[in-house]
Amino acid sequence: MTSKTFAREEVAKNNTEDSLWFIIDSSVYDVTDFIDAHPGGEAVLKQVAGTDCTDAFYNLHRQEVLQKYSSLCIGQIEGEQSKVIEHKPGDLSVIPYGEPTWLSPQFKSPYYNESHRRLQKAMRTFTDEELYPIAQECEKTGKHIPQSLVDSMSEKGILHMRIGPGKHLHGVNLMNGAVKGEEFDYFHDLIVTQEMVRANARGFQDGNMAGMTISLTAVLQFANNEAWKNKIAQEVFSGKKKICLAITEAFAGSDVAGLRTTAEKTKDGKHYIVNGSKKWITNGVFSDIFVTGVKTEKGLSVIVIERGEGVETSAIKTSYSPAAGTTFITFDNVKVPVENLLGQENKGIHVILSNFNHERWMMACAVIRMSRLVTEECMKWSNQRLVFGKRLIEQPVIRQKLAKMIAHCEANQAWLENITYQMTLMPYKQQSTHLAGPIGLLKMFATRSAHEIADEAVQIFGGRALTQTGMGKTIEMFHRTYKFDAILGGAEEVLGDLGVRQALKNMPRSML
Numbered sequence: 146m147t148s149k150t151f152a153r154e155e156v157a158k159n160n161t162e163d164s165l166w167f168i169i170d171s172s173v174y175d176v177t178d179f180i181d182a183h184p185g186g187e188a189v190l191k192q193v194a195g196t197d198c199t200d201a202f203y204n205l206h207r208q209e210v211l212q213k214y215s216s217l218c219i220g221q222i223e224g225e226q227s228k229v230i231e232h233k234p235g236d237l238s239v240i241p242y243g244e245p246t247w248l249s250p251q252f253k254s255p256y257y258n259e260s261h262r263r264l265q266k267a268m269r270t271f272t273d274e275e276l277y278p279i280a281q282e283c284e285k286t287g288k289h290i291p292q293s294l295v296d297s298m299s300e301k302g303i304l305h306m307r308i309g310p311g312k313h314l315h316g317v318n319l320m321n322g323a324v325k326g327e328e329f330d331y332f333h334d335l336i337v338t339q340e341m342v343r344a345n346a347r348g349f350q351d352g353n354m355a356g357m358t359i360s361l362t363a364v365l366q367f368a369n370n371e372a373w374k375n376k377i378a379q380e381v382f383s384g385k386k387k388i389c390l391a392i393t394e395a396f397a398g399s400d401v402a403g404l405r406t407t408a409e410k411t412k413d414g415k416h417y418i419v420n421g422s423k424k425w426i427t428n429g430v431f432s433d434i435f436v437t438g439v440k441t442e443k444g445l446s447v448i449v450i451e452r453g454e455g456v457e458t459s460a461i462k463t464s465y466s467p468a469a470g471t472t473f474i475t476f477d478n479v480k481v482p483v484e485n486l487l488g489q490e491n492k493g494i495h496v497i498l499s500n501f502n503h504e505r506w507m508m509a510c511a512v513i514r515m516s517r518l519v520t521e522e523c524m525k526w527s528n529q530r531l532v533f534g535k536r537l538i539e540q541p542v543i544r545q546k547l548a549k550m551i552a553h554c555e556a557n558q559a560w561l562e563n564i565t566y567q568m569t570l571m572p573y574k575q576q577s578t579h580l581a582g583p584i585g586l587l588k589m590f591a592t593r594s595a596h597e598i599a600d601e602a603v604q605i606f607g608g609r610a611l612t613q614t615g616m617g618k619t620i621e622m623f624h625r626t627y628k629f630d631a632i633l634g635g636a637e638e639v640l641g642d643l644g645v646r647q648a649l650k651n652m653p654r655s656m657l
């Protein structure tokens with residue numbers, strides 16, 4: 146930024162088309178050569194020529210517009226300081242309820258220690274500086290994740306962390322030493338997910354190796370051969386190969402027992418021959434390895450299929466960005482070694498259901514954090530937007546909406562942290578027994594909350610919530626895409642039912 150200073154009187158003199166200046170937050174802008182290019186038109190700029198138009202500007206633009214067009218800034222007003230708080234990479238939000246309690250300086254939390262705080266700071270900076278620009282670009286263009294970002298996440302240990310705690314993290318350098326692999330727990334895991342979703346690009350969020358986060362987990366937990374498992378893990382963590390989970394079919398979504406893709410054993414017993422199709426497979430178009438649910442002789446099984454002869458993938462158009470790589474896959478007489486079986490043959494339902502827990506919990510982390518971001522945007526907007534001569538927040542009806550949104554965010558984060566705490570104390574198997582139900586209920590409720598929050602946010606933002614760029618872009622994205630959280634990983638109704646059925650298993654025989 147230039148260090149030149151001006152008197153307000155001097156700015157006021159530059160009030161013609163030939164020399165058009167104005168002041169925004171003590172900075173002086175020369176827009177003489179920009180008026181033709183201004184997306185809001187020439188007339189509005191001419192109307193404010195030579196004046197201080199800070200309020201008018203912030204009523205219509207996001208701060209990032211000024212960052213993008215910083216070259217128009219020619220100096221500062223003498224002796225004045227900027228009043229607007231500019232978000233710098235890594236900064237916490239200063240908006241009330243903009244951060245969960247544990248990140249608000251006036252509150253304490255029993256769950257987080259210094260390594261959590263270090264990791265949060267490192268992940269926030271990574272998201273702001275590196276992830277956000279790429280995520281925004283890919284979301285818009287529909288391009289798949291660039292290999293440079295995969296490599297960078299591999300080098301920082303982000304790919305490893307997204308699989309959750311475990312031996313695969315031991316000795317790995319995580320975010321330049323922010324946390325040791327050996328001490329990484331589910332709260333670190335929660336932080337990684339909650340920070341990355343702030344890039345606000347729902348299609349890209351899934352395109353960014355979501356397939357890996359829900360499939361490599363099954364390989365690590367259920368592979369029957371240690372060396373083979375390590376080989377796959379190494380290929381994926383190094384960013385050389387991409388992996389995804391291929392369960393759902395046109396015939397079976399949340400009802401996994403209804404799968405029709407078959408895997409028949411060859412006579413010599415050395416291979417499976419796989420035939421069938423899979424639908425809505427996240428990252429499938431660009432994946433090399435498919436962790437696939439199949440029907441074997443006496444039940445379901447899960448096998449690892451590598452891309453090769455007989456495997457075809459094609460993109461499916463959905464309501465979020467093609468950056469997600471949502472896929473239709475066909476398997477046509479695909480020959481797979483029997484060693485690629487995960488867990489036991491015909492007992493794949495156990496693999497699938499156990500694997501669901503971490504996926505659903507991660508989805509809850511993500512949608513709960515996005516709900517907060519949307520609520521924060523509504524707090525900011527209603528505080529600065531002038532309607533009928535008043536700030537929007539001065540209307541009681543708006544405050545009621547905000548109250549409801551805040552209550553949903555706080556309740557969900559508290560429940561999430563409670564469940565996460567239980568996860569830190571339970572081995573993987575116990576988690577399936579005791580937490581599959583609560584995690585299902587949490588995800589169900591988190592997406593019901595998202596539904597309410599998206600709805601209220603649109604009412605607060607009006608037409609801007611229906612516009613993909615500008616002030617309401619976070620709201621537009623959330624309202625268009627929160628259903629992905631309500632359907633993927635198990636529909637709300639299925640998860641609610643699972644929660645109650647698991648609770649019934651512990652119902653005492655004696656009645657009232």
Ligand code: HEM
Pocket residue numbers: 167174176183184185186189190193198201202205206210211214217614615616
């Ligand atoms: C350096 C100064 C400015 C820059 C760089 C700038 C840039 C922009 C950009 C990029 C947009 C498109 C918004 C989006 O979709 O993101 C926009 C829209 C607009 N701008 Fe500006 N602008 C400036 C100053 C102003 C001022 C001072 C006014 C009027 C007081 C103004 C009025 C508008 C209007 C009315 C729109 C359309 C807003 C809408 O559709 O909601 N702009 N401007």
